Structure formats: C-alpha cells, structure tokens
Amino acid sequence: MGKDICIFIECKDGNIRKTNFELLSKADELSKKMASNLLAVIIGKDISSLADGITSYADRIVVVDDDVFKDYRCDVFTDTMEKITKKYDPFLIIGASTITGKDLFPRFAARIGAAFISDATGIELDEKGLKVRKPIYGGKIISWVSPKNAERVVITFRPNSFAIENGKRSGEIIKEKIDAEMDPRINLINITKGQSKKVDLQEADFIICGGRGMKDPENFKLLEEIAEIIGARVGASRAVVDSKWRDYEDQIGKSGKTVSPKLYIGCGVSGALHHTMGMDTSKVVVAINKDPNALIFQYADYGIVDDLFNILPALKEELISAKKEG
Numbered sequence: 001m002g003k004d005i006c007i008f009i010e011c012k013d014g015n016i017r018k019t020n021f022e023l024l025s026k027a028d029e030l031s032k033k034m035a036s037n038l039l040a041v042i043i044g045k046d047i048s049s050l051a052d053g054i055t056s057y058a059d060r061i062v063v064v065d066d067d068v069f070k071d072y073r074c075d076v077f078t079d080t081m082e083k084i085t086k087k088y089d090p091f092l093i094i095g096a097s098t099i100t101g102k103d104l105f106p107r108f109a110a111r112i113g114a115a116f117i118s119d120a121t122g123i124e125l126d127e128k129g130l131k132v133r134k135p136i137y138g139g140k141i142i143s144w145v146s147p148k149n150a151e152r153v154v155i156t157f158r159p160n161s162f163a164i165e166n167g168k169r170s171g172e173i174i175k176e177k178i179d180a181e182m183d184p185r186i187n188l189i190n191i192t193k194g195q196s197k198k199v200d201l202q203e204a205d206f207i208i209c210g211g212r213g214m215k216d217p218e219n220f221k222l223l224e225e226i227a228e229i230i231g232a233r234v235g236a237s238r239a240v241v242d243s244k245w246r247d248y249e250d251q252i253g254k255s256g257k258t259v260s261p262k263l264y265i266g267c268g269v270s271g272a273l274h275h276t277m278g279m280d281t282s283k284v285v286v287a288i289n290k291d292p293n294a295l296i297f298q299y300a301d302y303g304i305v306d307d308l309f310n311i312l313p314a315l316k317e318e319l320i321s322a323k324k325e326g
C-alpha cells in the first residue's frame with residue numbers, strides 16, 4: 001500500500017489556480033510528518049510549461065498534456081486520474097473543492113474505491129492518523145472526520161483553507177502519455193466561456209456581498225467602489241441573482257459558490273441557511289443589516305444594525321481618506 005500524497009493541480013485560463021498553492025503548502029507539511037513523497041498531477045492541453053512553477057513544491061510533477069484534455073470532461077479526467085493513481089500508488093489524493101473538483105472527485109473516489117471526504121477546511125495528523133475538519137449543517141457544527149481502514153483517501157478542501165508558503169523542494173517533471181477513455185454516452189458539443197475578467201470569487205481574499213437589501217441593481221455601484229478601494233470582489237445572494245441584478249458567477253451559497261475569504265462583508269443579506277452554507281468559513285465576517293434579528297448576525301464577528309445606505313457611503317469616505325493618509 002502506498003503512502004505518498006498526490007495533489008491534483010487545477011488549471012484555469014492557462015494558469016495554475018491559486019488554491020493549488022494552498023494545497024501544495026499544506027501537503028508539504030503533511031508529507032514531512034508522514035515521511036512520504038509529494039506528487040503533483042497537471043492534466044490539460046498546452047500546460048507543460050506550468051509544471052516549472054511548482055517544482056519547488058513537489059518531489060515529482062506528472063504532466064499529462066494532450067489535445068483530448070483541452071476542455072474539462074469528467075469521464076476523461078476521471079479515467080486519467082485513475083490510471084495515474086494505479087501507476088504512482090499514492091495513499092492520499094487531495095484536490096480543491098471548486099466547481100471542477102466537486103464534479104471530478106466524488107466520481108474519481110468511487111472509481112478507485114477510496115474513502116472520500118469533501119469540502120473540508122482543515123487537516124491534522126496525530127498518532128491516531130488523519131483528522132479532517134469539515135463544517136456540517138451549514139457550518140453550524142464543525143465535525144472532525146477520520147478515514148477508517150482505508151487503502152486510499154481522497155479529500156477536497158475549500159479554497160482559502162490554508163496559507164501559501166514558499167516551496168523548498170526541487171521536483172522532477174515527468175511527462176506521461178495517458179490513453180484516456182471517453183464515455184461514448186457523453187457528447188461534448190460546445191463550451192462557451194463567459195466574458196468576465198473578474199477574479200474568481202472562490203479565490204478572493206476579500207468579498208463584499210450584496211443581498212436584496214441593496215434594493216436596486218444600480219446600488220451595487222457602491223459595493224463596486226468599495227471593492228475597488230480595498231481590493232475586494234463583489235458577491236451576491238441568490239435573491240439578487242434571481243432578480244437578475246447580478247450574474248450567477250457572483251452567487252454565494254448552496255446553489256452558488258462556497259467561499260472562505262479573509263474578510264466577508266454582507267450588506268443587506270439576511271443570512272438564510274442556503275446562503276451561509278457558502279460563506280460560514282470566512283475568517284472575519286462583517287454584517288450590515290437594519291434588522292437586529294437577522295440571522296447573518298449569528299455568523300458575524302462585527303455587526304452593524306443600521307440602514308446600509310447610511311453606512312456604506314460613510315465607509316467609502318473613511319476608506320478613501322485612510323488610503324490618502326497611507
């Protein structure tokens with residue numbers, strides 16, 4: 001039985017996603033404790049050069065670069081990961097809980113018969129083995145889960161769960177040619193990429209999120225202006241997205257994105273469970289709501305009970321003068 005750790009490196013628009021460096025940094029710490037080797041796997045088309053950027057984080061970087069991997073397909077990526085797992089025999093396979101990760105890893109874990117823990121936010125290793133931190137019931141309870149008698153373990157972590165450290169390894173790049181099987185039942189007709197140039201919500205360190213309390217799509221300009229000053233990304237509740245005030249890519253929550261920023265500011269967001277499930281692991285939560293009983297205050301480190309149209313313009317002015325003063 002293998003004991004190595006394998007990180008699935010997810011690429012987007014020709015770059016390695018930031019969250020992978022978080023995973024590589026945490027895996028580096030774990031692999032030292034487990035006295036195991038660190039393997040990174042990059043699958044895609046024209047991605048070979050990206051391997052150079054992670055040689056300091058892994059002992060071996062397996063690159064699978066082929067036309068067939070141009071677009072993500074669950075069948076092809078699952079099959080490739082299975083073949084790599086059989087060849088390199090890692091014990092622990094780690095990936096990010098992104099849209100792709102949520103599609104790939106349950107399928108892949110089932111295929112290889114591994115214990116699977118999804119959407120985790122932490123991991124520890126003690127004399128009893130691995131302990132994985134996983135929020136449940138919409139973050140109301142933090143559970144610690146341990147894989148039992150498993151030959152292999154697959155875990156996905158929410159972006160922003162770990163700090164990025166500098167890598168100190170000098171990994172070997174290995175080019176693999178994998179004959180990935182396509183499921184004939186899947187016919188990928190076309191992929192239309194959105195035009196958005198926005199930072200991925202899941203990778204944003206700071207998020208300012210507007211809910212229905214913003215009253216009008218025009219009022220989101222105020223959030224954009226504040227976001228610009230503090231380098232934040234604007235998010236939205238589903239009520240806002242359903243009203244077509246913001247695009248779906250901005251939606252945080254059960255049917256949107258799961259985020260774990262350093263700072264989440266909720267403006268006119270009630271804090272319904274389906275929303276908080278997507279943001280409850282934010283490091284610091286600030287809530288602005290005129291209803292003192294709004295559920296969002298149960299998650300807030302700092303709460304402001306007031307009309308957001310009083311608070312946000314004042315906040316913007318404060319931020320501008322603070323920036324001027326340096």
Ligand SMILES: Cc1cc2nc3c(=O)[nH]c(=O)nc-3n(C[C@H](O)[C@H](O)[C@H](O)COP(=O)(O)OP(=O)(O)OC[C@H]3O[C@@H](n4cnc5c(N)ncnc54)[C@H](O)[C@@H]3O)c2cc1C
Pocket residue numbers: 210211212213214236237238239240251252253254255256257267268269270271272273274275278288289290291294306307308309
């Ligand atoms: C299956 C399912 C999946 C779902 N998925 C998601 C999801 O992914 N994401 C999500 O967000 N929701 C989701 N929902 C919907 C969710 O249950 C809530 O309906 C939604 O989050 C409410 O959005 P909101 O907080 O913006 O609006 P509201 O609940 O209407 O809250 C608006 C808040 O603004 C406050 N407010 C109003 N005016 C002001 C003002 N001037 N100043 C300050 N505060 C003010 C009010 O006090 C209120 O608390 C889902 C629901 C279901 C059933």
